[in-house]
Amino acid sequence: MSEVNKVEITCAVNGEERVLHAYPMARLLDALREELRLTGTKEGCGEGECGACSVLINGEIVNSCLVPVAQVAGAEIKTIEGIANDQKLHAVQEAFIQHGGAQCGICTPGMVIAAINLLEKTEKPTEAEIRDGLAGNLCRCTGYMKIFEAVVRACQEEDVKV
Amino acid sequence: MRAYLPDYELRVPKDLEEALAFLANEPGMWKPFAGGTDLMVLLEAGKLEHTKFFSVWNLAELRGIEVTDESVTLGALTTYTEVRRNSILQEEFPMLCVAARETGGIAIQNRGTIGGNIVNASPAADSPPALLAYDAELELLSSKGARKIPYKDFHTGYKQMKLRDDELLTGIRLPRTTKSLRHYYRKVGTRKAQAISKVCFAGVAKIEDESVADVRIALGSVAPIVLRCEKTEAVLRGKSVDERTISAARAALINEIAPIDDIRSTAKYRLRVAANLLEDFLKTVRDGELN
Numbered sequence: 001m002s003e004v005n006k007v008e009i010t011c012a013v014n015g016e017e018r019v020l021h022a023y024p025m026a027r028l029l030d031a032l033r034e035e036l037r038l039t040g041t042k043e044g045c046g047e048g049e050c051g052a053c054s055v056l057i058n059g060e061i062v063n064s065c066l067v068p069v070a071q072v073a074g075a076e077i078k079t080i081e082g083i084a085n086d087q088k089l090h091a092v093q094e095a096f097i098q099h100g101g102a103q104c105g106i107c108t109p110g111m112v113i114a115a116i117n118l119l120e121k122t123e124k125p126t127e128a129e130i131r132d133g134l135a136g137n138l139c140r141c142t143g144y145m146k147i148f149e150a151v152v153r154a155c156q157e158e159d160v161k162v
Numbered sequence: 163m164r165a166y167l168p169d170y171e172l173r174v175p176k177d178l179e180e181a182l183a184f185l186a187n188e189p190g191m192w193k194p195f196a197g198g199t200d201l202m203v204l205l206e207a208g209k210l211e212h213t214k215f216f217s218v219w220n221l222a223e224l225r226g227i228e229v230t231d232e233s234v235t236l237g238a239l240t241t242y243t244e245v246r247r248n249s250i251l252q253e254e255f256p257m258l259c260v261a262a263r264e265t266g267g268i269a270i271q272n273r274g275t276i277g278g279n280i281v282n283a284s285p286a287a288d289s290p291p292a293l294l295a296y297d298a299e300l301e302l303l304s305s306k307g308a309r310k311i312p313y314k315d316f317h318t319g320y321k322q323m324k325l326r327d328d329e330l331l332t333g334i335r336l337p338r339t340t341k342s343l344r345h346y347y348r349k350v351g352t353r354k355a356q357a358i359s360k361v362c363f364a365g366v367a368k369i370e371d372e373s374v375a376d377v378r379i380a381l382g383s384v385a386p387i388v389l390r391c392e393k394t395e396a397v398l399r400g401k402s403v404d405e406r407t408i409s410a411a412r413a414a415l416i417n418e419i420a421p422i423d424d425i426r427s428t429a430k431y432r433l434r435v436a437a438n439l440l441e442d443f444l445k446t447v448r449d450g451e452l453n
Contacts, residue, residue: 023167025165025171025172046206047207048203051267051269060243061268061269062269063273065206066197066270067198067202068202070217071220073174114268132268136267136270
């Protein structure tokens with residue numbers, strides 16, 4: 001079987017133009033972690049069930065383990081590294097700290113991305129909307145209540161824009 | 163074992179014409195790749211057998227929801243998120259919106275497409291039962307021309323469908339004839355989010371003078387294909403929804419479906435749940451509670 005060559009894919013990652021050199025079917029998750037050293041995005045299940053690899057593409061949350069790099073040419077990607085503004089944490093990140101929303105930390109970047117995506121799309125989400133917004137993210141430590149409380153708290157902050 | 167990436171091609175055509183040329187020039191060689199929510203899972207598991215794909219994700223021609231007086235047509239790339247957010251679908255095709263909400267989580271709903279759900283041809287897919295109950299029609303296109311086919315005739319066997327090697331699914335047309343119907347959709351899975359169905363039931367009915375004037379029923383995960391249950395419908399048409407009718411319909415449904423034992427459930431459980439859902443559907447539409 002003839003082998004496919006790597007391709008050059010230009011996209012914006014956390015506001016900076018980046019060029020990825022990868023096989024077209026390579027996972028965005030691997031390109032972020034291994035080419036760009038953006039290791040904040042985690043791999044959990046690798047099959048779109050757990051949400052640990054969540055990133056925003058053009059403002060919409062996706063599982064980066066299910067996105068081939070050939071499909072992100074020209075896209076604007078935001079990872080957990082692009083959430084804090086210099087030293088100032090995002091309100092969602094502050095709320096996770098205050099409410100003990102993180103334990104082992106593997107699900108946390110994806111949870112924070114999911115919470116931010118929810119707040120961007122839904123002004124003053126109801127509790128049911130928060131549960132729906134986080135339903136694609138699994139956590140094996142917290143039992144979810146502290147994460148849920150953190151997001152409820154973050155919803156009460158004024159400054160929730162990315 | 164993970165896939166060997168250099169084996170896999172994923173080209174990105176700039177428009178629909180270029181995409182159709184892949185199919186026309188080397189029929190059977192190339193397959194479309196949409197949101198990747200199923201194909202990437204197979205790739206990671208080392209089970210993606212086909213190796214040459216072209217991406218349809220950026221084809222604007224396959225996006226958008228078009229509304230006329232007679233119908234609503236979903237571009238094949240309409241995502242679950244777009245379905246959930248559309249007010250006409252919420253009002254006239256609510257089962258499709260419930261199906262979209264109950265498929266995966268938000269991240270999957272942003273990438274998974276209705277066209278992909280159809281062509282991927284999983285018998286456990288959640289939007290096809292709703293599409294079957296709404297009498298959807300599929301729009302297929304090749305470089306030779308376009309054709310339409312009723313969705314209920316599309317799937318012919320497990321992962322088999324009436325789609326030629328040179329054809330692309332471009333749209334899903336829903337006739338706007340649902341206003342007098344009562345809608346009932348229920349997915350039974352292990353948990354609410356992310357789970358794949360054990361049984362999925364979609365039904366619409368028109369009740370006049372306490373009897374069934376019209377009914378359409380479709381189920382997922384109970385046969386090699388998502389199944390429109392026309393024999394069960396025939397038992398119900400014209401009848402009043404009483405215990406005798408319910409019992410006859412349950413018997414008809416159990417004969418019409420052919421569930422199997424697999425990792426998610428057993429045939430026995432699925433038969434019982436499917437019949438119970440049918441009974442719940444009939445009582446719900448009879449008593450006038452809407453989904």
